[in-house]
Amino acid sequence: MYFDTHAHYDDRAFDADREALLERLHREAGLELLLDPGCDLASSRAALALAERFPFVYAAVGIHPEELSSCAPESLTELRDLAAHPKCVAIGEIGLDYYWDAAHKEEQKALFRRQIELALELGKPIIVHDREAHGDCLDTVRDYPELRGVFHCFSGSPEMAEELLKRGWYLGFDGPVTYKNARRAPEVLALCPLERILLETDSPYLSPVPLRGKRNDSGNLSYIAEKVAQIKGLSPEALAAAALENGRRLFGV
Numbered sequence: 214m215y216f217d218t219h220a221h222y223d224d225r226a227f228d229a230d231r232e233a234l235l236e237r238l239h240r241e242a243g244l245e246l247l248l249d250p251g252c253d254l255a256s257s258r259a260a261l262a263l264a265e266r267f268p269f270v271y272a273a274v275g276i277h278p279e280e281l282s283s284c285a286p287e288s289l290t291e292l293r294d295l296a297a298h299p300k301c302v303a304i305g306e307i308g309l310d311y312y313w314d315a316a317h318k319e320e321q322k323a324l325f326r327r328q329i330e331l332a333l334e335l336g337k338p339i340i341v342h343d344r345e346a347h348g349d350c351l352d353t354v355r356d357y358p359e360l361r362g363v364f365h366c367f368s369g370s371p372e373m374a375e376e377l378l379k380r381g382w383y384l385g386f387d388g389p390v391t392y393k394n395a396r397r398a399p400e401v402l403a404l405c406p407l408e409r410i411l412l413e414t415d416s417p418y419l420s421p422v423p424l425r426g427k428r429n430d431s432g433n434l435s436y437i438a439e440k441v442a443q444i445k446g447l448s449p450e451a452l453a454a455a456a457l458e459n460g461r462r463l464f465g466v
């Protein structure tokens with residue numbers, strides 16, 4: 214019943230129990246589909262390897278803004294090769310992160326645009342990482358009216374959400390919607406149509422309440438679904454089913 218559209222099972226936090234955990238989540242925790250986005254070439258390859266191993270796992274390939282320094286001129290050529298894999302359903306996780314590194318904004322923007330152009334060329338959606346870079350992320354995607362995808366763990370304003378929704382984008386909601394001090398997420402959820410909501414864990418990061426600080430996994434998607442469902446006035450089951458359909462539609466799985 215759940216589609217976790219953003220979880221990093223290639224992360225070393227899962228080295229000890231990755232395969233057993235995925236099998237258990239799929240068999241016992243209602244994890245019907247999973248999308249593992251890459252953050253650099255090595256993690257994109259690892260995400261594809263998991264997708265080859267497990268029929269319910271899909272991958273995205275991309276170079277995260279935090280990995281800018283590891284990106285060589287030939288990296289984009291290799292990324293294009295990886296993106297040809299039949300289980301690669303998106304380009305991501307890509308975007309801008311001015312919290313991590315505000316000194317290389319122009320380089321981040323250039324890498325973001327090159328990967329957007331690759332996605333458009335291949336006809337794939339993108340998975341956007343936007344941390345403290347709302348204005349520049351919005352300006353960038355505005356330049357590509359035919360581009361589609363999801364703003365992962367959306368943290369922008371209701372006005373930004375409205376503009377993205379008008380342009381056909383999806384918004385991803387993660388553990389932070391369960392935090393006591395979450396103010397924007399409920400406002401954004403209130404205006405976000407049900408058919409544009411995706412549920413994500415960002416595992417192993419961003420564990421929801423009551424598990425903050427612990428390693429996250431897709432079994433915790435239920436806490437996020439419960440909170441989002443409460444805001445939307447739906448049952449958690451109906452919300453999760455809608456989000457699963459949304460993920461299928463966006464990523465074509």
Ligand code: NI
Binds near residue numbers: 219
């Ligand atoms: Ni992520």
